[in-house]
Each structure stands twice: as structure tokens, then as C-alpha cells.
Amino acid sequence: MEREREALVNSLVRRGYIVSANVEEAMRRVPREEFVLERLRRDAYVDTPLPIGVGQTISAPHMVAIMAEKLDLEPGHKVLEIGSGSGYHAAVVAEMVAPGGHVYTIERIEPLASFAEENLKRTGYKDSVTVIMGDGSKGLKEHAPFDRIFVACSAPDVPAPLTEQLADGGKMLVPVGGRMYQDLICVERRGSRYLKKSHGGCVFVPLIGEFGY
Ligand code: SAM
Numbered sequence: 001m002e003r004e005r006e007a008l009v010n011s012l013v014r015r016g017y018i019v020s021a022n023v024e025e026a027m028r029r030v031p032r033e034e035f036v037l038e039r040l041r042r043d044a045y046v047d048t049p050l051p052i053g054v055g056q057t058i059s060a061p062h063m064v065a066i067m068a069e070k071l072d073l074e075p076g077h078k079v080l081e082i083g084s085g086s087g088y089h090a091a092v093v094a095e096m097v098a099p100g101g102h103v104y105t106i107e108r109i110e111p112l113a114s115f116a117e118e119n120l121k122r123t124g125y126k127d128s129v130t131v132i133m134g135d136g137s138k139g140l141k142e143h144a145p146f147d148r149i150f151v152a153c154s155a156p157d158v159p160a161p162l163t164e165q166l167a168d169g170g171k172m173l174v175p176v177g178g179r180m181y182q183d184l185i186c187v188e189r190r191g192s193r194y195l196k197k198s199h200g201g202c203v204f205v206p207l208i209g210e211f212g213y
Contacts, residue, residue, distance in 0.1 A: 001031070001033045001041075001044060001045065004044070004045035005028065005031070005032065005033075005045055006028065007045065008045040008047060008061060009024060009027050009028050011047070012027065012047070012061060012062055012065050015062070017062045017065040017066055017069075018065045018069070019069060020068075020069055022073065022096050023065055023068045023069055023096070025095070026068065026092045026093075026095035026096045027061070027064070027065060027068075027092060029095055030088065030091045030092050030095060030123070031123060032044045032045065032058075032061065032088055033045075034119055034122060034123050035058060035086035035087055035088035035091070035119045035123075036050050036052070036058060036086065037050070037051070037052060037053065045061075047060055047061050047062050048060050049063075052085055052086050052112065052115065053111065053112070053115070054109050054111060054112060055205075056085055056109065056112060056205055057085070057205060058085055058086040058088050058089075059085070059088075059089060059152060059204075063202065064088070064089050064092055066184070066199070067089070067150055067152075067173055067184075068092060068093065068096060070171075070173055070184070070186055070199055071093075071148050071150060071171060071173060072148075072171060073093060073096040073097055073101075073148060074096075074097065074101075074147075075096075075097060075098060075099055075100055075101055076097065076099075076100040076101050077097040077101045077147040077148055078097075078101065078102055078104075078143070078145075078146050078147050078148075078167075079093055079097060079101065079102070079103045079104070079146060079147065079148045079149070079150070080103075080104050080105075080106070080136075080139065080140055080143070080144075080146040080148070080149045080150075080162075080165070081093065081103060081104070081105040081106070081136075081149075081150055081151075081152060082105075082106050082136030082137065082139075082149075082150070082151040082152060082153065082162070082207065083105075083106075083107065083136065083151065083152035083153040083205075083207070084105040084106065084107035084112065084113060084116040084131050084152075085107065085112060085116065085152065086112075086115060086116055086119055087105070087115070087116030087117070087119040087120040087125070087129065087131065088119070089150075089152055090103045090105040090116070090120065090125070090129045090131075091119075091120060091123060091125045091129065093148075093150075094125050094128040094129050097128075098128060101128070102128060102129075102130070103128060103129045103130070104129075104130050104132060104140055104143055104146075105129060105130070105131050105132070106131075106132045106133075106134055106135075106136030106140060107131065107132075107133060107134075107136070108133070108134065108135055108136065108208060108209065110133055113131050113132075113133045116131050117131040135209035135210055136151075136207070136209065137155070137159045137161070137162075137207055137208075137209030137210050137211035137212040138159075138161050138209065138210055138211060139159070139161040139162050139164070139165040140165070141161070141165065144164075144165035145165055145166060145167035145168075145170065146165055146166060146167060146170060147167050147169075147170050147171075148170060148171055148172070149162050149165065149166055149170070149171075149172040149173075149174075150172065150173040150174070151172075151173065151174040151175065151207060152204065153175070153204050153205050153206055153207040153208075153212070154175040154176070154177060154179070154182045154202075154203075154204040154205070154206055154207060155174055155175065155176055155206075155207045155211070155212050155213075156176070156177075156178075156212065156213060157176060158172075158174055158176060158185060158187055158196075159174070159207070159211035159212065160211060161211060162174070162211075163187060163189075163194060166187070166189045167189065168189055168190070168191060169189065169190070170188070170189050171186060171187070171188050171189075172186070172187045172188075173185070173186055173199075174187070175202050175204045179206055179213070180203070181201060181202075181203055182201070182202055182203065182204060183198045183199075183200065183201060183202070184198065184199040184200060184201075184202045185197070185198055185199075186198075186199055
């Protein structure tokens with residue numbers, strides 16, 4: 001499937017979704033076919049979300065690329081992801097924060113937390129990604145503050161605990177809006193100030209939890 005992966009990444013570069021070398025390298029390295037359901041392997045390099053069971057999806061590669069670009073990830077960063085799903089997005093981010101970085105990813109649906117964990121273990125990301133079962137809308141206080149936080153599901157508003165767990169100088173991406181359509185919001189912390197800006201429209205499954213829907 002390496003040829004298909006190369007073709008997909010080339011197309012993401014051509015279409016302007018990937019502009020940075022570190023995003024390109026990470027997406028060339030992570031085998032998306034290892035994070036999809038067995039019966040959908042042949043579609044792993046179609047630029048679309050795919051079902052992963054329990055009514056959830058692995059995000060489209062162009063959305064993973066957009067979020068990786070906007071997060072300005074660097075080696076050594078400590079990152080929190082809400083919504084592990086298949087574990088694919090966490091693996092891409094783990095590539096970008098290596099060496100020295102770590103990704104904590106929270107999933108509320110047990111079979112998916114196990115799915116993500118197995119996929120990450122099989123593909124060699126066991127030591128750089130920690131999968132945690134729980135309600136990610138509350139964040140992960142015991143490992144805060146985080147240099148980067150990204151939410152891979154949509155919230156009615158920016159969840160307050162996540163803002164509180166952002167390091168000074170840190171950045172967070174969260175899709176905010178209604179259940180059908182959202183704006184990808186970036187929150188940057190500068191001391192006690194939080195600067196918000198929108199990066200345009202997106203569509204994600206809902207964040208279900210205390211600070212979500
Ligand atoms: N990042 C994933 C990947 O690479 O496959 C795709 C994420 S999928 C679009 C959104 C995920 O968020 C689903 O697996 C869903 O169960 C999860 N989710 C929804 N609400 C959550 C919450 N409060 N805490 C943790 N995970 C949540």
C-alpha cells in the first residue's frame with residue numbers, strides 16, 4: 001500500500017493541505033491501512049473519513065493534515081488529543097513531536113480505546129502514545145499543562161477544563177458549533193490572555209461528555 005500512501009500524500013501537497021516538511025514526513029510514515037477496519041483496507045488511501053464501528057469514524061486525511069499544520073507541532077511537545085478513534089491521528093502527531101514528545105489520547109468508547117491501543121502497539125507507537133479511557137471533555141488534569149491540545153470531535157463551545165490545561169504559549173484546536181457543522185477554532189494562550197481565531201468550516205462527530213453535548 002506504500003504506493004497508494006505516496007499518491008495520497010502527493011495529492012495533499014498538490015492541493016495545499018500539506019505545506020510543512022514535518023507534516024509531509026509524518027503522513028508519509030504512518031500506515032493508515034493499519035488503523036482502518038480489515039474490510040476497508042483497500043480504501044485506506046481514499047481522502048475520506050471511514051467507519052471504525054460504534055457509529056464513529058477515522059477522520060479524512062486532509063483534515064488530519066489541516067490540524068497538524070495549524071498546531072505548529074515541535075519535537076518535545078506534550079500533546080493531548082480528545083477522541084482517539086482508531087489512533088491514526090495520534091500516531092501522525094507522535095511522529096511530529098519525536099524525539100522527546102508524548103501524546104496522551106482519550107477515548108470514551110471502550111472498544112475504540114482498545115482498537116486504538118492495539119493499532120498503535122502494532123505500528124510501533126506504544127511508547128510515544130498513551131491511550132486513556134474516559135470523558136476527554138474534562139481534559140487530563142494529572143498530566144497538564146499541555147503544549148498542544150486538539151479535539152477530534154465537535155463541541156458546543158470550547159470546553160473550559162481544556163483551556164485551563166493549556167500551557168502558557170500553548171495552542172488548542174477544537175471544532176465548535178452545532179452538531180451538523182462547526183468552525184475549527186484555534187485558542188492560543190499568552191499568559192492570562194486567550195486569543196481565539198477561526199480556521200473555517202469542518203464536520204466532526206459530537207463530543208459527548210460533561211463539557212460537550
Ligand atoms: N482521531 C481519530 C482517529 O484518528 O481515528 C478520529 C476521532 S473520531 C472523528 C471522534 C472520536 O471522539 C470518536 O471515537 C468518539 O467516540 C470520541 N469522543 C466523543 N466524545 C468523547 C469524549 N467526551 N471523550 C473522549 N472521546 C470522545
